[in-house]
Amino acid sequence: MRKVATKPSDNGQGDGSASSTPKRVATIKKVAHRAGVSIATVSRTFADPASVSDELRVRVHEAARVLNYRASRAARTLRVGTSQTVGVVIPDLQNPFFTGVVRGIDLVLQANGYTLLLSNSDEDTTREHNILETLQAEGVAGVIFVPINRSRGTYSRLLAPPIHVVAVDRLPSDLDADLVTVDNVDGTRTGVAHLAALEHREIALLNGPLRHSTAIDREEGYRQALGAAGLPLRPELIYRGDFRERGGYEGMKAMLALRHRPTAVFVANNLMTLGALRALHEAAVKIPDEMALVGFDDMPWATSLNPPLTAVSQPSQEIGAAAADLLLDRMAQPERAVRHVILRTQLVVRASCGASRARAQAIQK
Amino acid sequence: MRKVATKPSDNGQGDGSASSTPKRVATIKKVAHRAGVSIATVSRTFADPASVSDELRVRVHEAARVLNYRASRAARTLRVGTSQTVGVVIPDLQNPFFTGVVRGIDLVLQANGYTLLLSNSDEDTTREHNILETLQAEGVAGVIFVPINRSRGTYSRLLAPPIHVVAVDRLPSDLDADLVTVDNVDGTRTGVAHLAALEHREIALLNGPLRHSTAIDREEGYRQALGAAGLPLRPELIYRGDFRERGGYEGMKAMLALRHRPTAVFVANNLMTLGALRALHEAAVKIPDEMALVGFDDMPWATSLNPPLTAVSQPSQEIGAAAADLLLDRMAQPERAVRHVILRTQLVVRASCGASRARAQAIQK
């Protein structure tokens, strides 16, 4: 199963003493000594360059360069009490939506000199709890997280000041924190309305568990769209599974097993869409002719599908960037009122909804 | 901590200003005071419980519990010189292969009490350089990274002792470090041989840039498979783009534009496969009848494609786990010889290669 190749230890590179030398990292004291100044001057050279004379500044820079000096973050953190790191906790590292969010966070925070401490809670309450404890011990300046919302009371205890918090995607159950979401009601309404406009009268919803605010909102959007189109709400057309691939697969199978099959399905999440597609292919159901499909979340692979997927696109990267901005704001002004940023979704029409087919028919008439 | 806007020197006496809430994080000193012992005893209680008497141990634990005490990682790091964090650098946070690797790393390292500092180098040399500098300053115990291999000399300077290093997926250009890869030659050879066995005589390769060792190895595997099947190597059937979606799209378009089109294509990377698929759908080319397809990297969406994708699967999570194991080993035994762990790939046959069609024909005969 696993091949292990052991290369002969080739110490030939360079002098043998190089490897045995305990080569300690350069400290501020060594730089000060080499530049012939006090350590305070070295510190000031980097923290407030204007306050030190030109001559000493160049001497310090030169010494720092030669010694390959980097200030110890640990010492700085200990001294000033707050570190330059931000904890990020997402429930699924493999979900492109969340990684898109992380990317947006990373871009903004890295530009502001912060380092990311990323963790994967895996939708597991215990893991989430442990992670938040670790982040607290690590002395992070702030936390951006997608809450799981299962156990009450932990958020308010672990995410207390001086740690600043921003929630993403879901409303945290226990905490009055800044929040970035997308308008889930509107996004779903638009997607379902699109299907209704294409003459579908039996539109199903494959949804996630209602413990997530996103699931609640998306179901609300579904209801509103149905109502606006004058369509009846058939309870058997609503499926609630988990937000994973399996949920979509099971849900679609349930719909296909119905005596009175829907002609269109709205899937409330990207992983579920994958499962729904698999179920459709297994049953050899033609998309969109026998079943039209619209999914929540646009993904890199959406255009490579056959047919390409019509999707309600969430700007994941911008969501992350907004969350990071919110956090930076709050760290600058801790007393500021709590804010909720709600970004808009966008319906990206491709082929899986049958829009092109419908248009073709309309032209024929 | 006086992180609040009280700028005037409040000299940190602590309990002096009784007005506001006790939002200070509990320190070892407070625990010691509350338990009526010295700070040394508190430290020992957690570091070496056996060395402290039963009575004091319970007193300390009780005090720690009440005060919600968590030892400051920064202080510990400063004192002992090495932190409990490991830096992880990957070139693309949105690529499921790399996130799978991270997941494997996370599982192992978190179980061993380490925290992950994850960064995204974005295949950008400058970013990679900055990230490694940050990790150095952060005092990480080790680094697990996917090297970009562009600028010479930075790895050996930034990843010097006492930082331990493990490379993943690609051979670092400048550094003699532990490494975990997959057998890329063998994986590609198997995939291409599969196509050859299905009677394809014109098999193209959509590859990445040869600066990556993975691209070199995969091209070698392609050559070997062709040679073993007695097929000529037509240079125009080898395309070398980037390892991204665009590369696959351009490459497939180039193949489709050929006067003498190949009947099968091996795509050397998951993102490129996405692009190749998009090109095929746009040109309305039937898979596998007009073009058979096998891709490197199996992905969550592979089974949801139409037709499902035949792929050479890399055990991404195990790769990450192996890398983490290697790092833990090395931190325990720094003088150990450098090791390369090479994991096996697995060919997952689905429909895009035309295997089922070929089998059906064979039965007809």
Added chain:
DNA sequence: CCCGCTGTTGATATCGTTTACAACGATTTA
């Protein structure tokens, strides 16, 4: 009675920074 153990505890130096404060010469102000 002294010596050397063992088991438990406290006092304290230390890690590398930041920062309040003092020191100092040079200049400006009263």
Added chain:
DNA sequence: TAAATCGTTGTAAACGATATCAACAGCGGG
């Protein structure tokens, strides 16, 4: 001319943990 200001520098005290060392009691053996 004395005093106040300014710009620049050094001194030293934190920050919170760990680890070394000494102190001390209790105890058995010589």
